[in-house]
Amino acid sequence: MTFTKNGKTFHCPVEAALDVIGGKWKPLILWALGDAVLRFNELQKAIPGVNTKMLTKQLRELEEDGVIKRTIYPEVPPRVEYRITDFGKTLIPVLEALCNWGANYLGIEDEDASARQCRQKQQRRNEVCE
Amino acid sequence: MTFTKNGKTFHCPVEAALDVIGGKWKPLILWALGDAVLRFNELQKAIPGVNTKMLTKQLRELEEDGVIKRTIYPEVPPRVEYRITDFGKTLIPVLEALCNWGANYLGIEDEDASARQCRQKQQRRNEVCE
DNA sequence: CTGAATCCGGAAAGATACTG
DNA sequence: CAGTATCTTTCCGGATTCAG
Numbered sequence: 001m002t003f004t005k006n007g008k009t010f011h012c013p014v015e016a017a018l019d020v021i022g023g024k025w026k027p028l029i030l031w032a033l034g035d036a037v038l039r040f041n042e043l044q045k046a047i048p049g050v051n052t053k054m055l056t057k058q059l060r061e062l063e064e065d066g067v068i069k070r071t072i073y074p075e076v077p078p079r080v081e082y083r084i085t086d087f088g089k090t091l092i093p094v095l096e097a098l099c100n101w102g103a104n105y106l107g108i109e110d111e112d113a114s115a116r117q118c119r120q121k122q123q124r125r126n127e128v129c130e
Numbered sequence: 131m132t133f134t135k136n137g138k139t140f141h142c143p144v145e146a147a148l149d150v151i152g153g154k155w156k157p158l159i160l161w162a163l164g165d166a167v168l169r170f171n172e173l174q175k176a177i178p179g180v181n182t183k184m185l186t187k188q189l190r191e192l193e194e195d196g197v198i199k200r201t202i203y204p205e206v207p208p209r210v211e212y213r214i215t216d217f218g219k220t221l222i223p224v225l226e227a228l229c230n231w232g233a234n235y236l237g238i239e240d241e242d243a244s245a246r247q248c249r250q251k252q253q254r255r256n257e258v259c260e
Numbered sequence: 261c262t263g264a265a266t267c268c269g270g271a272a273a274g275a276t277a278c279t280g
Numbered sequence: 281c282a283g284t285a286t287c288t289t290t291c292c293g294g295a296t297t298c299a300g
Contacts, residue, residue, distance in 0.1 A: 001243060001247065003236045003238075003243070003244055005235065005236055005237065010232075010236070011178050012158075012161070012229070012232070012244075012247060013228075013229045013230070013231075013232030013233040013235070013236060013244045013245075013247065013248060014157055014158060014161045014225060014228050014229050014232055015158060015232070016232040016235055016236050017228045017229070017231050017232035017235060018157060018158070018228070018232075020235065022154070024152070024273085027148060027152075028144060028145060028148070031142070031144045039281080039282085040281070040282050040283070041281065041282075048141050051273085051274060051275065052276095052282080052283065052284085053273080053274075053275090053283090053284080053285095054273065054274075055283095056282085056283060056284085057273095072282095075281095076281090077281045077282085078280085078281050078283085079281075079282085080281080080282060080283085090231065090234070091231060093227055093231070094227040094228055094231050095144060097223055097224040097227040098143075098144050098147045098148070098224055099142075099143045099144050099147070100143075101143075101147050101220065101221060101223070101224050102142070102143030102144055102145070102146040102147035102148075103143040104220070105135065105143075105146055105147060105150065106133045106135055106140070106146050107135065108133075113131060114133055114142075114143045115143075117131065117142060117143065118143060154292090169262085170262075170263055170264085171263080181292085181293055181294070182263075182264065182265095183265085183266090183292080183294085184292070184293080185264095186263080186264060186265085187292095202263095204300080205300090206262095206300065207262050207263090207300085208261085208262050208263060208299090208300055209262075209263090210262080210264095
């Protein structure tokens with residue numbers, strides 16, 4: 001059984017989802033943008049290990065897929081802001097599942113740092129959505 | 131804030147989770163093994179596009195992380211079975227979130243093929259777990 | 261015959277210098 | 281500041297080979 005979307009062929013829904021967030025840095029980018037609007041270098045600081053070329057590439061692909069929005073302010077020095085779109089927000093439950101699993105994997109009880117980090121993000125998202 | 135697990139350093143739980151299932155084919159492998167025990171070439175058929183080298187590599191990494199178990203039967207012709215471990219099963223909710231999002235992304239209503247495929251897998255898992 | 265290791269060419273990723 | 285350009289390195293895919 002196959003499915004088609006935007007001219008691409010997928011053999012299962014998981015494969016289709018991976019086409020959007022399967023990039024090496026994409027989940028981390030989305031997770032960072034889930035509760036904040038960030039500039040390019042803020043993203044780079046938020047995601048240790050990514051270099052400018054890769055960050056640019058993955059951001060462009062996410063924008064192409066309508067998951068994030070890129071806004072250029074014609075100022076000096078230049079300012080570019082990245083924010084998650086409404087469509088992108090539908091991915092947050094997936095990332096939360098990933099975060100919760102990761103928190104558990106890190107061998108952490110409810111009140112430890114990792115789980116707290118997940119919850120803080122959830123809270124900030126809720127505040128933004130109100 | 132950083133976390134450590136098995137000598138690796140992570141900056142957030144999502145990063146830790148990606149370390150385990152972030153490989154290009156890993157989600158699809160786990161999804162295939164979520165409701166069935168499969169042999170090497172069955173996996174290869176279940177995951178269109180993967181070649182033997184990559185499949186072997188990703189399987190070894192998943193085995194290394196304790197997510198799947200590899201069983202060799204010393205027969206002629208040789209037989210190798212892969213199955214998900216109890217630890218690996220804790221990842222299924224993450225993959226279900228991915229599958230559900232993918233089904234929706236494919237522009238599908240409740241009773242269409244993609245969502246049905248997700249549900250069929252869920253059902254088979256439930257049967258296996260009974 | 262299945263499952264996998266090896267070899268090689270091309271593609272992708274990484275580091276870093278540079279520019280509007 | 282927000283990226284590009286360039287160079288290096290690593291990874292991936294396909295074919296072939298090989299062991300049980």
